[in-house]
Amino acid sequence: METDREGPPALDAIAFDKDGLVPAIAQQRDTGEVLMMAWMNRQAIGETLRTGEVHYWSRSRQALWHKGETSGQIQKLVEIRLDCDGDTLLVIVEQAGVACHTGRRTCFYRSLHGAAWRDIVPVETDPGLLYRD
């Protein structure tokens, strides 16, 4: 495949799964907040490095996904880290606005308290304003 060769040779160290994907955890640079987890293929990593803005691979749409392209809530790339097994990426970012499509800063807004999940992160931005068109 064409995409097998995208990006620098350093990407050969990444152990992509059988679908050519690797989980990517986005963490805010200064606060350390874990914002979201999504998937990247070699093309998404290549585009992230080329543009300086984080791209993922949308498994539901089966398409390259430039995070924030519609909502404006982009993620500026700060650094890409790789774990010991080479099968997970930690992407340090500067998040514009909110990471979650629900208008919350982070997608991890539910916390297990006893028998139930509680929302512990407030909605900062009206999702209707993020996806107007």
Place this chain on the structure above:
Amino acid sequence: METDREGPPALDAIAFDKDGLVPAIAQQRDTGEVLMMAWMNRQAIGETLRTGEVHYWSRSRQALWHKGETSGQIQKLVEIRLDCDGDTLLVIVEQAGVACHTGRRTCFYRSLHGAAWRDIVPVETDPGLLYRD
């Protein structure tokens, strides 16, 4: 399956994949360090809640994995969070010693600098001492 019913009903909100697994990101409580990413099934989450120590599902060994059982580097459970899609967990922990089998605090110790990965996290503990037996 028996394991489909383990743990509290709140776990029904989790969108396990076709193998019954969900990615779980471990983050250190106070520093915000992302320590590792591994996988949990319903049984692993149930055992984590029951014991207060983090359990994963080892895909390579196809077995329940009590993190730190051999090395002593356990993770005390602080909180479990769930993301908007219900398909990723963020597990807030108190990590004893080092999370990585290489003796580093975090598994994400390689950082992409230009064309190459650089080790940016020091080895704190001799891995030979972690896995003596």
